[in-house]
Amino acid sequence: MELIFQQMPIVIGALNQGFLQTLKLFSITLLGAFPLGLIIAFGSLSKIKAISLTTQFIIWIIRGTPLMIQLLIVYYFPGLVLHTPIWGGGESGRFLAAAIAFIINYSCYFSEIYRGGIQSVPVGQQEAGLVLGMTKRQIFFHVTLLQMIKRIVPPISNEIITLVKDTALARIIALQEIIWAGQAFMKGSHGISGAIWPLFFTAFYYLIFNGIVTVALSWFEKKLEYFR
Amino acid sequence: MSILEVKNIRKTFGNIEVLKGINFSLEKGQVLSIIGSSGSGKTTLLRCLNFLETPDAGVIKVNDEILFDSADPATRSENQIRKKRLHFGLVFQSFNLFPQYTALENVMLAPKLAAKEKKIYDTEREIIKSQAIEIIEKVGLAERMNNYPHQLSGGQQQRVAIARALILNPDILCFDEPTSALDPELTGEVLKVIRGLSDSNNTMIIVTHEMEFARDVASHVIFMDGGGICEQGEPRELFENPKEERTKQFLTRYKTSSQTFPDFLDKN
Ligand SMILES: Nc1ncnc2c1ncn2[C@@H]1O[C@H](COP(=O)(O)OP(=O)(O)O)[C@@H](O)[C@H]1O
Ligand SMILES: [Mg+2]
Numbered sequence: 001m002e003l004i005f006q007q008m009p010i011v012i013g014a015l016n017q018g019f020l021q022t023l024k025l026f027s028i029t030l031l032g033a034f035p036l037g038l039i040i041a042f043g044s045l046s047k048i049k050a051i052s053l054t055t056q057f058i059i060w061i062i063r064g065t066p067l068m069i070q071l072l073i074v075y076y077f078p079g080l081v082l083h084t085p086i087w088g089g090g091e092s093g094r095f096l097a098a099a100i101a102f103i104i105n106y107s108c109y110f111s112e113i114y115r116g117g118i119q120s121v122p123v124g125q126q127e128a129g130l131v132l133g134m135t136k137r138q139i140f141f142h143v144t145l146l147q148m149i150k151r152i153v154p155p156i157s158n159e160i161i162t163l164v165k166d167t168a169l170a171r172i173i174a175l176q177e178i179i180w181a182g183q184a185f186m187k188g189s190h191g192i193s194g195a196i197w198p199l200f201f202t203a204f205y206y207l208i209f210n211g212i213v214t215v216a217l218s219w220f221e222k223k224l225e226y227f228r
Numbered sequence: 229m230s231i232l233e234v235k236n237i238r239k240t241f242g243n244i245e246v247l248k249g250i251n252f253s254l255e256k257g258q259v260l261s262i263i264g265s266s267g268s269g270k271t272t273l274l275r276c277l278n279f280l281e282t283p284d285a286g287v288i289k290v291n292d293e294i295l296f297d298s299a300d301p302a303t304r305s306e307n308q309i310r311k312k313r314l315h316f317g318l319v320f321q322s323f324n325l326f327p328q329y330t331a332l333e334n335v336m337l338a339p340k341l342a343a344k345e346k347k348i349y350d351t352e353r354e355i356i357k358s359q360a361i362e363i364i365e366k367v368g369l370a371e372r373m374n375n376y377p378h379q380l381s382g383g384q385q386q387r388v389a390i391a392r393a394l395i396l397n398p399d400i401l402c403f404d405e406p407t408s409a410l411d412p413e414l415t416g417e418v419l420k421v422i423r424g425l426s427d428s429n430n431t432m433i434i435v436t437h438e439m440e441f442a443r444d445v446a447s448h449v450i451f452m453d454g455g456g457i458c459e460q461g462e463p464r465e466l467f468e469n470p471k472e473e474r475t476k477q478f479l480t481r482y483k484t485s486s487q488t489f490p491d492f493l494d495k496n
Contacts, residue, residue: 122324124320124322124324125324125326127280127320127324128320128324128325128326130278130279130280130313131278131280131313131316131317131318131393132337132338132392132393132396133310133311133313133314133338133342133396134338134341135310138341142337142341143326146328147327147328150328226328226376227327227328227329227376227377227378228327228376228377228378
């Protein structure tokens with residue numbers, strides 16, 4: 001026990017650094033997947049059959065395979081199969097590959113939620129906008145969007161909380177996120193080796209982070225309760 | 229010159245012919261009531277006038293300008309249609325207010341977006357707001373203008389919807405059964421507003437099942453049946469001396485309500 005207290009400052013320092021990487025991956029995934037998901041949703045709702053079917057096929061593939069495999073493919077495929085390593089060897093290359101895999105994966109999940117959200121706004125809202133002389137674009141941004149956001153906040157919240165935990169998968173391509181940092185103390189890191197508790201300790205980071213995310217999301221949900 | 233001329237409008241959904249060649253015209257300041265049983269094509273006709281549906285055939289003219297001609301593809305382009313539909317306003321049976329905006333914001337939204345598009349919103353802002361307030365006062369909702377739709381009764385929501393259509397100054401304001409979704413005790417306040425509009429010379433087309441109201445307010449009545457105009461004429465003539473068998477049958481079904489017409493009888 002005493003040993004743990006001695007190791008604590010070193011471990012926390014390393015875990016913080018790992019957590020920063022986790023946080024970065026989490027944020028960049030949301031930043032990319034929120035808008036990309038919308039574009040994919042429009043694609044799957046397109047009246048042009050070729051576009052909607054292709055989009056739905058891609059969504060089916062991405063949702064039907066594990067994110068872990070997608071990570072491996074995105075990271076290794078260019079180098080091993082195409083013989084053109086595009087990611088470089090360093091941490092920044094791994095981060096970029098992880099970010100791309102996560103953004104693609106999450107935007108497909110988001111797109112299905114968006115699609116449900118768009119379809120759940122009554123068609124009368126669009127028609128009311130049309131007869132008032134609005135453009136389709138004005139109707140989307142000034143009439144439909146907020147109603148859609150209100151409806152999708154609960155299901156998107158679930159995905160966001162899953163994302164917090166999913167970031168750990170990036171360890172498979174050796175991204176130095178928090179679990180990676182915790183596990184390093186088993187083999188040896190910062191002069192500590194054979195310690196397993198740092199790995200367990202990472203759970204607190206997830207718990208606290210998820211706690212904050214949950215509170216923020218339910219605050220947002222409340223904010224939208226002013227209309228029905 | 230008629231403000232509105234509708235010629236031979238036809239509309240088919242799948243293989244059902246819903247409108248079988250509709251012809252009528254309307255003078256400025258006139259109120260046209262369209263009656264007829266459910267499924268006779270009344271809503272589809274209003275939707276065609278507001279370009280929510282594209283007729284398969286026919287011509288729509290407003291103030292002698294051809295807005296739609298099935299023979300002229302140029303009249304169908306999306307951009308053109310947007311401007312043309314502003315000749316018409318439409319009040320829906322189910323109000324379709326925007327739930328995230330207050331009553332006042334609902335009324336202001338369309339003129340605000342139009343002004344922004346023309347980059348004149350900064351100078352127009354106050355004008356639009358005072359116009360909106362004035363119109364909301366006209367429909368009797370001055371006290372409720374900062375309420376959201378879910379805080380308003382159905383009758384109040386429908387009055388906001390009327391105000392929202394009025395602020396764009398349409399040449400012809402259409403109503404699709406404006407009181408059908410309301411509890412009976414709330415229809416009066418909405419009908420009163422529409423009556424007020426007819427008194428101030430607005431040109432209107434009102435699809436309604438309120439026979440008493442149609443008879444009282446309309447200058448002309450059309451009875452639609454099975455996608456066509458079965459009979460039309462002066463309200464008094466059509467209600468008291470219907471020529472067609474179908475009209476008689478239809479009106480008989482509304483007999484119970486049509487017995488209480490003291491208002492109407494007083495006026496004539
Ligand atoms: N979008 C549509 N697709 C297929 N059929 C429709 C559509 N809209 C209306 N109809 C049909 O057209 C007919 C007339 O409908 P409508 O114009 O709503 O009549 P009304 O308003 O007089 O009750 C009905 O038989 C209805 O089922
Ligand atoms: Mg109808």
